[in-house]
Amino acid sequence: MMDTTEVNSPDSPAWQALTEHAQAMRGKHLADLFAVDATRFARMHREAGPLLLDLSKQRIEEQTLQLLLQMARDKGLESWIARLFSGERVNCSEDRAAMHWALRLPADADCTIDGADVTAQVHAELTRMGEIVDKMRDGQWRGATGEVITDVVNIGVGGSDLGPLMMSEALTDSRKRTASPLRVHFASTMDGSQMSQLLGNMSPHSTLFVISSKSFSTIDTLSNAETARHWLERGLGEREGLLDCHFMGVSSAADKMTEWGIAKANQMKLWDWVGGRYSLWSAIGLPVALNIGMQGFHELLAGAYEMDVHFRSAPWEDNLPVLMAMVGVWNTNILGINAHAILPYDGRMKELPNYLEQLEMESNGKSVTRSGEKVKWATCPIVWGNVGPNAQHAFFQLLHQGTEAVTCDFIMPARRYLEKRHNAAATELAAQHELALANCLAQSRLLALGDAALENAESMSADKRYRGNQPSSTLLLDELTPRSMGALIALYEHKVFVQSVIWDINPFDQWGVEMGKKIAVDTLARLRGEACGETDGSTAGLVERILRG
Amino acid sequence: MHLDVYGDTLGAMVSAGALASSGNQVQLHLSDATLVGRLAAGECPYREPGLADLLTEQRGAGRLHLTTTDVAPADESAVIWLALSPDLLDEAHEILRSLPTQPRRDWLVVNQSTFPVGSTEALQTSLEMMDADSATAGAVVSLPDLLTEGAALQGFMRADHWLLGTDVPLAQRLVYELLRPFNRRRDAVMMMTPREAEFTKLAINGMLATRLSYMNDMANLADTLNVDVDRVRQGMGADKRIGEAYLYPGCGFGGLSFSRDVMSLASTLQTSGLQAQLLDEVLHINERQKEALFRKLWQHYGTHLPGRKVAMWGVAFKPESSRIDNAPALRLLEALWAQGVEVHVHDPRALPALAEWAGERDDLILHDDPYAAAREADALMLVTEWKAYWSPDLARLKAVMNEPLLLDGRNIWDPTFMKDNGFTYYGIGRR
Numbered sequence: 001m002m003d004t005t006e007v008n009s010p011d012s013p014a015w016q017a018l019t020e021h022a023q024a025m026r027g028k029h030l031a032d033l034f035a036v037d038a039t040r041f042a043r044m045h046r047e048a049g050p051l052l053l054d055l056s057k058q059r060i061e062e063q064t065l066q067l068l069l070q071m072a073r074d075k076g077l078e079s080w081i082a083r084l085f086s087g088e089r090v091n092c093s094e095d096r097a098a099m100h101w102a103l104r105l106p107a108d109a110d111c112t113i114d115g116a117d118v119t120a121q122v123h124a125e126l127t128r129m130g131e132i133v134d135k136m137r138d139g140q141w142r143g144a145t146g147e148v149i150t151d152v153v154n155i156g157v158g159g160s161d162l163g164p165l166m167m168s169e170a171l172t173d174s175r176k177r178t179a180s181p182l183r184v185h186f187a188s189t190m191d192g193s194q195m196s197q198l199l200g201n202m203s204p205h206s207t208l209f210v211i212s213s214k215s216f217s218t219i220d221t222l223s224n225a226e227t228a229r230h231w232l233e234r235g236l237g238e239r240e241g242l243l244d245c246h247f248m249g250v251s252s253a254a255d256k257m258t259e260w261g262i263a264k265a266n267q268m269k270l271w272d273w274v275g276g277r278y279s280l281w282s283a284i285g286l287p288v289a290l291n292i293g294m295q296g297f298h299e300l301l302a303g304a305y306e307m308d309v310h311f312r313s314a315p316w317e318d319n320l321p322v323l324m325a326m327v328g329v330w331n332t333n334i335l336g337i338n339a340h341a342i343l344p345y346d347g348r349m350k351e352l353p354n355y356l357e358q359l360e361m362e363s364n365g366k367s368v369t370r371s372g373e374k375v376k377w378a379t380c381p382i383v384w385g386n387v388g389p390n391a392q393h394a395f396f397q398l399l400h401q402g403t404e405a406v407t408c409d410f411i412m413p414a415r416r417y418l419e420k421r422h423n424a425a426a427t428e429l430a431a432q433h434e435l436a437l438a439n440c441l442a443q444s445r446l447l448a449l450g451d452a453a454l455e456n457a458e459s460m461s462a463d464k465r466y467r468g469n470q471p472s473s474t475l476l477l478d479e480l481t482p483r484s485m486g487a488l489i490a491l492y493e494h495k496v497f498v499q500s501v502i503w504d505i506n507p508f509d510q511w512g513v514e515m516g517k518k519i520a521v522d523t524l525a526r527l528r529g530e531a532c533g534e535t536d537g538s539t540a541g542l543v544e545r546i547l548r549g
Numbered sequence: 550m551h552l553d554v555y556g557d558t559l560g561a562m563v564s565a566g567a568l569a570s571s572g573n574q575v576q577l578h579l580s581d582a583t584l585v586g587r588l589a590a591g592e593c594p595y596r597e598p599g600l601a602d603l604l605t606e607q608r609g610a611g612r613l614h615l616t617t618t619d620v621a622p623a624d625e626s627a628v629i630w631l632a633l634s635p636d637l638l639d640e641a642h643e644i645l646r647s648l649p650t651q652p653r654r655d656w657l658v659v660n661q662s663t664f665p666v667g668s669t670e671a672l673q674t675s676l677e678m679m680d681a682d683s684a685t686a687g688a689v690v691s692l693p694d695l696l697t698e699g700a701a702l703q704g705f706m707r708a709d710h711w712l713l714g715t716d717v718p719l720a721q722r723l724v725y726e727l728l729r730p731f732n733r734r735r736d737a738v739m740m741m742t743p744r745e746a747e748f749t750k751l752a753i754n755g756m757l758a759t760r761l762s763y764m765n766d767m768a769n770l771a772d773t774l775n776v777d778v779d780r781v782r783q784g785m786g787a788d789k790r791i792g793e794a795y796l797y798p799g800c801g802f803g804g805l806s807f808s809r810d811v812m813s814l815a816s817t818l819q820t821s822g823l824q825a826q827l828l829d830e831v832l833h834i835n836e837r838q839k840e841a842l843f844r845k846l847w848q849h850y851g852t853h854l855p856g857r858k859v860a861m862w863g864v865a866f867k868p869e870s871s872r873i874d875n876a877p878a879l880r881l882l883e884a885l886w887a888q889g890v891e892v893h894v895h896d897p898r899a900l901p902a903l904a905e906w907a908g909e910r911d912d913l914i915l916h917d918d919p920y921a922a923a924r925e926a927d928a929l930m931l932v933t934e935w936k937a938y939w940s941p942d943l944a945r946l947k948a949v950m951n952e953p954l955l956l957d958g959r960n961i962w963d964p965t966f967m968k969d970n971g972f973t974y975y976g977i978g979r980r
Contacts (some may be wrong), residue, residue, distance in 0.1 A: 146852075240851040
């Protein structure tokens with residue numbers, strides 16, 4: 001762990017000013033800040049499209065925000081935003097652009113990079129995706145024996161799994177009925193846990209696999225895909241059209257897809273300039289589109305595009321991604337809080353914490369600057385979370401009374417259960433939604449205010465008291481729809497980017513996840529009793545125990 | 550008695566003709582004036598033995614009058630006989646709601662239509678609302694249509710049994726009076742509540758559908774076991790406990806009586822939320838069976854169908870019908886189109902309905918001549934077993950087709966004979 005002097009390393013006047021400001025703020029409890037100012041919420045919340053961001057429960061004042069924005073200016077954020085959106089190769093270690101934003105450009109947007117009409121490329125691919133989605137949703141995609149495909153298994157891991165899975169779950173109320181049943185499943189783990197469960201319950205005649213892998217060389221995914229292929233061959237025999245009818249590929253490596261046996265017509269394209277954890281908006285999002293239809297998928301893209309426009313054009317004082325990012329910097333680098341909890345108060349967003357763990361920690365879990373120096377400040381905090389009401393029964397004890405300071409994002413839709421399908425039970429369900437909303441508001445209030453939220457706190461014993469002063473942000477979605485989810489995820493993407501600029505790190509590579517895979521190759525040889533080099537005592541001991549059976 | 554029969558169905562025409570023949574004054578209300586004209590010209594839409602003659606005779610005798618639905622019943626009439634198509638429940642309500650309130654009379658409404666269970670009770674409510682100020686003693690009874698095609702007149706005039714659903718004694722007496730001339734040998738009327746009568750009809754249709762889906766399931770197994778299902782069918786039918794009826798495998802059944810709307814118990818079971826499990830599965834198997842010919846074609850051509858031409862003989866949901874409701878042909882067409890296949894269709898009567906359903910499109914060509922439809926085709930699908938298709942001119946057919954491939958969805962051709970004539974033949978469970 002870094003010592004505090006390093007964390008607060010003053011490498012600019014802005015850092016210095018913030019550190020001094022923090023000294024002045026030190027004695028101010030959130031309860032005091034609210035007590036002296038009835039207009040705090042009015043001053044400390046911002047809205048953009050379907051989202052409202054409430055920062056009033058953060059340990060900040062208006063001056064804090066001004067100083068933070070000054071720091072962003074000093075760090076050249078403006079030019080970094082311009083570089084990101086001009087298609088410059090901001091992923092320096094891999095010499096690639098990061099143009100996930102281009103995936104959600106409207107069809108009439110003008111975007112030419114290095115002579116290529118990116119909008120046209122993206123929309124050509126969206127059109128192809130739309131044709132495939134419509135055919136499947138119409139019940140007209142056929143297996144090798146002519147049966148209608150009723151089960152689609154997305155085989156992918158990391159960005160090829162978390163994004164589509166999270167979004168499919170979140171938009172469960174936006175699912176549109178299909179002509180014949182169409183169920184979408186996800187298989188990610190290399191140990192085959194999900195595959196083994198799925199294969200037992202599906203018919204090979206009516207199952208299609210989507211192999212999603214940007215590089216098409218991810219061992220987790222390819223091993224699941226091999227299992228799927230053999231399962232199909234066993235069930236249907238080696239027959240004409242087997243691969244053509246039952247496999248689809250999404251990758252940037254067309255030749256590798258072809259080599260594996262994916263028909264050209266079933267290959268969907270990904271570009272080098274999209275990172276895996278930013279690829280939900282491309283054909284990687286196919287499972288989402290299969291669930292909610294292509295119209296819904298376009299609404300999702302439109303919601304994200306709205307956020308892109310907001311990020312690029314809104315003044316920073318009102319700019320949701322910039323404000324969220326800079327408050328995060330304040331918490332991490334100035335207040336020294338190194339844990340951040342994601343708490344959606346809506347069961348449909350149960351995969352959101354997992355998704356954001358990857359987005360934030362794989363992007364900003366770095367300790368080397370863009371110029372190759374070791375950083376002198378803390379970067380990405382530990383991010384984790386769960387559906388809020390369930391987390392209340394798990395780790396909220398620590399949030400309220402533990403020794404660690406933790407920041408939280410509370411996320412919830414204001415309105416719910418308005419869809420027709422809930423008609424019969426709408427009244428009871430709406431009451432449950434109110435209950436969840438009330439809990440969300442109560443928990444963030446108690447975290448912020450501590451004893452001040454209680455009556456007669458002084459009369460209680462020490463173990464029943466709440467110290468409060470745990471900062472949190474609340475993100476209120478108008479309603480959970482494709483549009484608001486698009487905006488929400490784009491908001492986090494841009495927040496992560498802004499923080500990477502402040503921390504001077506490259507958020508678009510992930511070298512830390514490469515070497516383990518390589519070592520696993522040697523270890524596999526060892527486990528299979530093949531000759532291999534030296535290893536450490538622990539590994540050797542464990543391998544020996546496993547081999548003993 | 551004076552009575553008013555509503556509907557274009559076979560049941561409507563048989564009932565109207567039979568009731569007129571026993572001396573009643575019958576006004577038959579048809580859906581449109583064209584149909585009235587055709588029937589008036591002696592043209593009967595159903596080729597039911599004796600029906601056309603009976604209708605002409607009764608009109609000649611002055612006891613049967615043809616008119617349209619919007620014409621009100623005569624002042625003397627107090628009996629409304631509903632024999633509407635299953636999709637016209639709303640219209641049934643509308644007919645009752647717009648009955649004349651003057652002169653005052655106690656209406657007897659006989660519902661012979663195949664509507665969802667509970668509809669007769671709902672119609673009773675509509676009848677009561679019609680004349681809200683004065684409490685009429687009108688009653689709606691259920692008298693399900695149990696006619697067998699080909700023996701429909703006989704089935705009415707010498708019925709083995711009737712199911713009469715009512716709990717109003719006066720209504721029961723009136724129906725008995727109407728049926729008296731056809732109910733002489735013994736009392737063939739079985740009394741029950743309206744709901745029970747409707748449910749019995751549903752259960753009968755459900756059982757017939759179950760037999761068909763069961764046989765289709767057997768036929769698909771026969772395909773994989775290299776067994777000829779036709780011999781199996783005959784063997785099963787010879788068993789008296791089973792009998793021969795409704796054992797013919799095929800490429801699925803259609804028609805409104807077997808539609809999910811009618812078979813569904815949802816309207817009456819909303820509160821308990823129960824569904825008929827077997828019936829649901831039967832209908833599901835049937836929907837799948839409608840694509841049986843497509844799957845055979847798909848496999849025959851190794852999953853590559855774009856650019857192929859397919860001829861289709863018969864699109865009506867059954868022979869002698871001009872209707873295509875829930876017809877297997879519709880699902881087949883959608884499946885073929887989705888794969889980029891051009892379909893050439895012949896049907897003696899259902900082409901107008903098909904054209905209306907499909908709209909203008911490049912991959913559907915309608916033909917008046919079956920051999921023109923088969924020209925240059927890569928396959929011929931027989932979907933509806935019109936009599937004229939049973940013995941085609943094979944030499945001519947083979948000469949005009951691009952590939953001599955026959956997909957027989959009704960097992961009307963002999964596999965060996967077709968193979969001897971140079972065709973590749975696929976039936977439903979045939980070998």
